[in-house]
Amino acid sequence: MVDFPQLELDAQLCLPLYAAARGVTRRYAEALGGVGLTYPQYVTMLALWDADAPLTVGEVGERLHLDSGTLTPVLKRLESAGFVVRRRDAVDERRVRIEVTERGEELRPKVADVPERVWHGMGLAPADVVQLRTLLDRLLLGLDASPSA
Amino acid sequence: MVDFPQLELDAQLCLPLYAAARGVTRRYAEALGGVGLTYPQYVTMLALWDADAPLTVGEVGERLHLDSGTLTPVLKRLESAGFVVRRRDAVDERRVRIEVTERGEELRPKVADVPERVWHGMGLAPADVVQLRTLLDRLLLGLDASPSA
DNA sequence: GGCAATCGTATTGTGCGCAATTGAATTAGG
DNA sequence: CCTAATTCAATTGCGCACAATACGATTGCC
Numbered sequence: 254m255v256d257f258p259q260l261e262l263d264a265q266l267c268l269p270l271y272a273a274a275r276g277v278t279r280r281y282a283e284a285l286g287g288v289g290l291t292y293p294q295y296v297t298m299l300a301l302w303d304a305d306a307p308l309t310v311g312e313v314g315e316r317l318h319l320d321s322g323t324l325t326p327v328l329k330r331l332e333s334a335g336f337v338v339r340r341r342d343a344v345d346e347r348r349v350r351i352e353v354t355e356r357g358e359e360l361r362p363k364v365a366d367v368p369e370r371v372w373h374g375m376g377l378a379p380a381d382v383v384q385l386r387t388l389l390d391r392l393l394l395g396l397d398a399s400p401s402a
Numbered sequence: 403m404v405d406f407p408q409l410e411l412d413a414q415l416c417l418p419l420y421a422a423a424r425g426v427t428r429r430y431a432e433a434l435g436g437v438g439l440t441y442p443q444y445v446t447m448l449a450l451w452d453a454d455a456p457l458t459v460g461e462v463g464e465r466l467h468l469d470s471g472t473l474t475p476v477l478k479r480l481e482s483a484g485f486v487v488r489r490r491d492a493v494d495e496r497r498v499r500i501e502v503t504e505r506g507e508e509l510r511p512k513v514a515d516v517p518e519r520v521w522h523g524m525g526l527a528p529a530d531v532v533q534l535r536t537l538l539d540r541l542l543l544g545l546d547a548s549p550s551a
Numbered sequence: 552g553g554c555a556a557t558c559g560t561a562t563t564g565t566g567c568g569c570a571a572t573t574g575a576a577t578t579a580g581g
Numbered sequence: 582c583c584t585a586a587t588t589c590a591a592t593t594g595c596g597c598a599c600a601a602t603a604c605g606a607t608t609g610c611c
Contacts (some may be wrong), residue, residue: 260513266521266534266538269538270423273538292420296414299409299414322560322598322599323599327596346606368414372415373546381537386418398525427598471569476567497590498590550589552611553611555608559606561604561605563601565598575587577588
């Protein structure tokens with residue numbers, strides 16, 4: 254039988270990456286359950302909190318590497334939960350600006366300890382975290398640089 | 403205004419991990435489009451090809467860190483595409499064994515170059531790949547070790 | 552001004568992920 | 582035996598991801 258060593262499960266980098274991302278997301282989901290946010294909703298709020306002015310859908314997408322097909326329903330759920338308001342830009346009516354509400358701001362201190370709680374006790378040394386961060390950023394650069402199709 | 407430096411987007415490790423995993427998966431999806439496999443279907447086939455004997459649903463799930471709620475529909479699609487057959491275990495009728503068909507075996511050489519094609523040109527040095535692999539495995543160990551709830 | 556090309560968002564359709572539940576089959580305890 | 586607990590897969594329901602498409606708003610170009 255012909256072998257394909259490059260297809261062995263243990264030879265793959267994509268699989269640990271895929272599994273680790275899902276595992277970490279699951280931990281965040283558990284930690285966020287109390288405030289009623291999913292992980293994508295949480296990172297969306299992070300992006301909005303980070304900005305000085307209300308972001309458009311596209312600007313949120315840039316920061317999270319997500320497109321409107323994913324973000325629109327996420328933002329609608331955040332809006333119906335009362336954490337954000339979506340408002341058409343008066344100048345360019347193609348744009349929709351996302352404003353964080355009072356209730357959305359109140360969420361911020363409630364989730365402030367989530368990253369710490371998730372990463373702590375996972376046994377990853379601080380040096381490893383830095384290393385991992387560096388390598389993932391390098392990988393993202395490579396993804397952005399090389400052709401998408 | 404009160405600041406939460408630990409919530410800044412650039413301070414997060416989860417986001418690059420999340421974005422990198424989706425980015426890599428997207429590249430695989432593009433490379434696999436020709437043979438009609440999605441990324442989860444592809445890694446499922448990898449797991450089945452790797453094993454000497456037909457695996458149960460649970461055994462596939464162990465290797466991929468996925469549960470039956472995800473795998474059952476994936477396996478059904480692979481079956482209706484003719485790549486696998488699902489058969490109840492005669493000894494323990496709770497188990498379903500997944501057998502790779504002739505057509506499923508024929509897929510193997512067709513996707514043999516996919517990992518190489520995806521990773522090449524992404525600008526990641528071989529040493530970085532090894533490092534990343536090591537750190538992700540360490541992270542997965544931490545995920546498995548620490549409590550899920 | 553008129554009109555084609557582009558842009559920004561929304562919609563649609565398919566396919567995951569995962570928690571929770573169900574239900575059948577097996578195992579364990581008495 | 583016979584019942585209780587456990588195991589395994591399937592199902593259900595919800596929320597992403599993303600490609601493809603649609604559509605109104607805007608911009609460029611004449």
